[in-house]
Amino acid sequence: MNEKIRQAIRDHGRMPVDIDTLSDDADLYQAGMTSHASVNVMLALEDAFDIEFPDRMLQRSVFESVSSIAAALTELEAGVAG
Amino acid sequence: MTAIADREALLLQAVREIARDVASPTADEVDRQARFPSEAIAALRECSALSALVPPELGGGGVSFQTIAACCLELGRCCGATGMVFAMHQIQVATIVRHLGPDPWFESYLAELSEQQRLIASVTSEIGTGGDMGRSIAALGPADGDNLTFEKQAPTVSYGEHADDLLTTLRRTPESEPGDQVVALSRREQTTLEPTGTWDVLGMRGTCSPGFVVRATIPSEQVLTTPFARVAAESMVPASHILWSHVWLGISEDAFDRARSFVRASSKRAPGQPLPAANRLSQVLGRLGLLRAEVSSALAEFCAASEDPARERLSTLAGALRFNNLKIAASEQAVEVCRGALDVCGIVGFKNDTPFSVGRHLRDAMSGPLMIANERIRETNAGLMLIAKEV
Numbered sequence: 001m002n003e004k005i006r007q008a009i010r011d012h013g014r015m016p017v018d019i020d021t022l023s024d025d026a027d028l029y030q031a032g033m034t035s036h037a038s039v040n041v042m043l044a045l046e047d048a049f050d051i052e053f054p055d056r057m058l059q060r061s062v063f064e065s066v067s068s069i070a071a072a073l074t075e076l077e078a079g080v081a082g
Numbered sequence: 083m084t085a086i087a088d089r090e091a092l093l094l095q096a097v098r099e100i101a102r103d104v105a106s107p108t109a110d111e112v113d114r115q116a117r118f119p120s121e122a123i124a125a126l127r128e129c130s131a132l133s134a135l136v137p138p139e140l141g142g143g144g145v146s147f148q149t150i151a152a153c154c155l156e157l158g159r160c161c162g163a164t165g166m167v168f169a170m171h172q173i174q175v176a177t178i179v180r181h182l183g184p185d186p187w188f189e190s191y192l193a194e195l196s197e198q199q200r201l202i203a204s205v206t207s208e209i210g211t212g213g214d215m216g217r218s219i220a221a222l223g224p225a226d227g228d229n230l231t232f233e234k235q236a237p238t239v240s241y242g243e244h245a246d247d248l249l250t251t252l253r254r255t256p257e258s259e260p261g262d263q264v265v266a267l268s269r270r271e272q273t274t275l276e277p278t279g280t281w282d283v284l285g286m287r288g289t290c291s292p293g294f295v296v297r298a299t300i301p302s303e304q305v306l307t308t309p310f311a312r313v314a315a316e317s318m319v320p321a322s323h324i325l326w327s328h329v330w331l332g333i334s335e336d337a338f339d340r341a342r343s344f345v346r347a348s349s350k351r352a353p354g355q356p357l358p359a360a361n362r363l364s365q366v367l368g369r370l371g372l373l374r375a376e377v378s379s380a381l382a383e384f385c386a387a388s389e390d391p392a393r394e395r396l397s398t399l400a401g402a403l404r405f406n407n408l409k410i411a412a413s414e415q416a417v418e419v420c421r422g423a424l425d426v427c428g429i430v431g432f433k434n435d436t437p438f439s440v441g442r443h444l445r446d447a448m449s450g451p452l453m454i455a456n457e458r459i460r461e462t463n464a465g466l467m468l469i470a471k472e473v
Binding site for chain 2: 016029030031032033034035036039042043046052053054055056058059060061
C-alpha cells in the first residue's frame with residue numbers, strides 16, 4: 001500500500017525532493033507539497049485504490065504523510081469490508 | 083448567562099453609538115483626506131472594544147464572535163474604513179485566542195493588549211507570491227541569543243503606521259519550503275517599517291494601507307507554535323471572510339437606506355405618481371436580501387463548526403470552499419447593491435455632498451473583490467471542487 005501511495009505522490013505531488021528520500025512519517029507539506037498539488041494526489045489515490053475520500057477525510061492532517069494516508073485508506077477499506 | 087448576555091448587548095450598544103456619533107460624522111473627511119479614522123478608533127479603545135474577544139481571565143471582554151461580527155456591520159454602516167480597521171484587528175485577536183494552546187507568552191500578550199488596548203495589524207501578503215497567502219518568501223532567521231529576525235516586502239499593510247503590533251506570516255526557517263509557514267508577533271518597538279509607496283486609492287482610503295519593507299527582531303517565544311496552515315484554515319481565513327463580509331454588508335445596508343430615503347422623499351414630492359426609482363429600489367432590496375442571507379448563514383456555520391474542539395469541519399476542503407464562496411459572493415453582491423443604490427438615486431447619489439450620496443459606499447465596496455483577489459480564490463476553488471464531495 002505504501003508503495004502505491006508513494007507512486008501517487010511521485011507522479012502528482014510535485015515535490016521539490018525525491019519522495020524516496022523521505023520516511024513514511026515525514027511531513028509532506030513541510031517537504032514542499034503545495035495544497036494545490038495535494039488535491040491532485042488525492043484524486044490519484046482515489047483512482048489507484050478505487051475509493052472515495054469522504055469530506056471529513058479531505059483535510060491537511062490526513063494527507064500530511066505516507067503513513068497518515070495509509071491509515072485513512074485502511075480505515076476506508078475496513079469500512080467497505082465491514 | 084444573563085451577565086454574559088448583558089456584556090454582549092452593552093458592547094454592541096456602545097459600538098453602535100460610536101458608529102453614529104464618531105465614525106459617521108468623520109467618514110467623509112476620512113475618505114477625502116485618506117486619513118486614519120483616529121477619533122473612532124480612540125473611542126473604540128475607550129470602551130475596551132479592542133479586547134472584546136479576549137477571554138475575561140486575561141482581562142478581555144469575553145464576548146462572542148457573533149457580537150464582534152455585529153459590531154463590524156454597525157461600524158461599516160457608518161464608515162467603511164473604521165469598520166475594516168476594526169474587523170482586521172479582531173481577525174488577528176481571534177487568530178491568537180483560538181490558537182493559544184502551548185504558548186504562555188501569547189497569554190501574557192493578550193493581557194497586555196487588554197490593558198493597553200493595543201491595535202494589531204497583519205502582514206500576510208508579500209511581493210513575489212502572486213497573492214497566495216499560503217506561501218512565504220521571507221523567513222525567520224537566527225539572531226543574537228534566543229532572538230529571531232526577518233525582513234518582508236509587503237505590498238500593503240493595512241493601517242501599518244497606526245498599529246501597535248504586527249502579526250506577520252513567514253517561512254519557519256531560511257531552509258523551509260514556501261508553504262512551511264508560521265505567524266510571528268512583533269511589537270512596534272521591535273519593528274521598523276520602511277514605506278515603499280503611498281495610499282492614494284479608489285476606496286477604503288482611511289485604512290491607510292501602503293506597502294512597507296517590514297523588519298523586526300523578536301524573541302522566539304513571539305512565534306505561534308501552531309503551523310500557519312492550520313491557523314489559516316481553522317481561524318484566520320474564515321474569520322477574515324466573515325468579518326470583512328459584515329463590513330461590506332454594513333456599507334450596503336447604508337447605501338440601501340440612502341436609496342430608500344431618496345425614493346420616500348421623491349414620493350412625498352409627487353404623491354400618487356408612478357415612481358420608476360421605487361421599482362429599481364425593490365431590485366436592490368432583492369440583492370441585499372441575498373447578501374444578508376449569505377453573510378448570516380456563513381457566520382452561523384463558522385460558529386457551529388468552532389464548537390467542535392477539533393474544528394474538524396473547518397479543516398476540510400469542503401469547509402474551505404464554503405468560506406471562499408462567502409468571500410466571492412459577499413464582495414460581489416455588495417458592489418451590486420451599492421451600484422444599484424446609485425442607479426436609484428441618480429445624480430443626487432453621484433454627488434458627494436447630498437444626504438443620498440453613495441459614491442463613497444460604492445468605492446469602498448469595490449475594494450472587496452480585490453482583497454485577496456476573487457480571481458485567485460476562484461482558481462483555488464476550481465481545484466477543491468474536483469475532490470470535495472458535498473459542496
